[in-house]
Amino acid sequence: MATIRLGDKAPDFTADSSVGTINLYDYLGDGWGILFSHPADFTPVCTTELGTAAKFKDEFDKRNVKMLALSVDGASSHNEWIKDINEVQNTTVNFPIIADEDKKVSDLYDMIHPNADNNLTVRSVFIIAPDKTVKLIITYPASTGRNFYELLRVIDSLQLTAYHKVATPANWKQGESVVVSPAISTEDAKEMFKKGVEEVKPYLRMTPDPTA
Numbered sequence: 001m002a003t004i005r006l007g008d009k010a011p012d013f014t015a016d017s018s019v020g021t022i023n024l025y026d027y028l029g030d031g032w033g034i035l036f037s038h039p040a041d042f043t044p045v046c047t048t049e050l051g052t053a054a055k056f057k058d059e060f061d062k063r064n065v066k067m068l069a070l071s072v073d074g075a076s077s078h079n080e081w082i083k084d085i086n087e088v089q090n091t092t093v094n095f096p097i098i099a100d101e102d103k104k105v106s107d108l109y110d111m112i113h114p115n116a117d118n119n120l121t122v123r124s125v126f127i128i129a130p131d132k133t134v135k136l137i138i139t140y141p142a143s144t145g146r147n148f149y150e151l152l153r154v155i156d157s158l159q160l161t162a163y164h165k166v167a168t169p170a171n172w173k174q175g176e177s178v179v180v181s182p183a184i185s186t187e188d189a190k191e192m193f194k195k196g197v198e199e200v201k202p203y204l205r206m207t208p209d210p211t212a
């Protein structure tokens with residue numbers, strides 16, 4: 001098991017899933033990806049999470065992000081559980097769930113934290129850019145369901161900052177003002193950002209969201 005850090009290449013893998021064999025890189029193509037693990041099938045928080053993820057698919061699609069879930073249960077278990085998720089969450093699970101029974105992918109991505117649970121994956125999130133580098137890692141415990149609005153928010157930030165020389169401040173949401181990258185002088189920033197630059201401090205310069 002190797003530690004994965006921001007900026008590393010996401011390890012590629014081929015694994016069984018609820019929709020058959022999947023290769024990560026082929027599945028992602030040249031778009032973005034979110035790989036997220038959950039502890040186990042037929043568990044309450046996971047049922048709400050996967051149903052919520054399915055309802056958010058349009059939002060992930062708009063951002064060119066493909067979803068890929070994972071647990072160490074088998075594909076037939078996933079497919080039985082998906083029927084329950086669809087029923088109780090009033091949705092249709094519309095993304096694959098990796099069936100990582102041999103824990104190959106969990107080990108590759110360090111998704112099992114033995115001091116939390118020896119056998120089950122924690123709630124890991126990896127956001128992978130089109131160049132296959134890892135842009136974001138978040139880990140939640142089994143007892144805390146993820147906030148999918150937050151996942152969309154960080155994807156908006158990652159996609160904005162990948163293409164513009166800006167960063168996003170605390171609690172930023174799409175359309176709000178952003179921070180000019182510290183590497184750019186205020187003089188250059190005024191040339192670059194035609195919507196205007198406010199110099200709050202020499203190191204804190206704000207400009208309207210360049211994409212809004």
Ligand code: BEZ
Nearest residue numbers: 039043044045046142143
């Ligand atoms: C859940 O999804 O509810 C869950 C799964 C494993 C441990 C605790 C909660």
